[in-house]
Amino acid sequence: MTLDSAVLRFAGVVVLVSLLLAHYVHPNWVWLTVFVGVNLVQTSFTGFCPAAMIFKKLGVRTGSAFH
Structure with missing residues (x-):
C-alpha cells in the first residue's frame, strides 16, 4: 500500500x-x-497533509497509487 492509497x-x-x-x-x-x-x-x-505525515512515520511507503 502506498502513501496516497493509505490517505x-x-x-x-x-x-x-x-x-x-x-x-x-x-x-x-x-x-x-x-x-x-x-x-x-x-x-x-x-500539499500539506497531516494524515500523510502520520502514515509516513508509521512506515507506509511513499509513491503514487495511480500509475
Whole structure:
C-alpha cells in the first residue's frame, strides 16, 4: 500500500463512519465529514497533509497509487 492509497482509504473510512454516527448517534457527527472534506481541499492546494505525515512515520511507503 502506498502513501496516497493509505490517505485516501483513511479519508473514505472516516467519512463513512462519521455519516453512520450522524445517522444513528447524533447529527452533529456530520461535522467530522465536513472537516475531512475541508482537509482534502486544503491538501490539494497546499500539499500539506497531516494524515500523510502520520502514515509516513508509521512506515507506509511513499509513491503514487495511480500509475
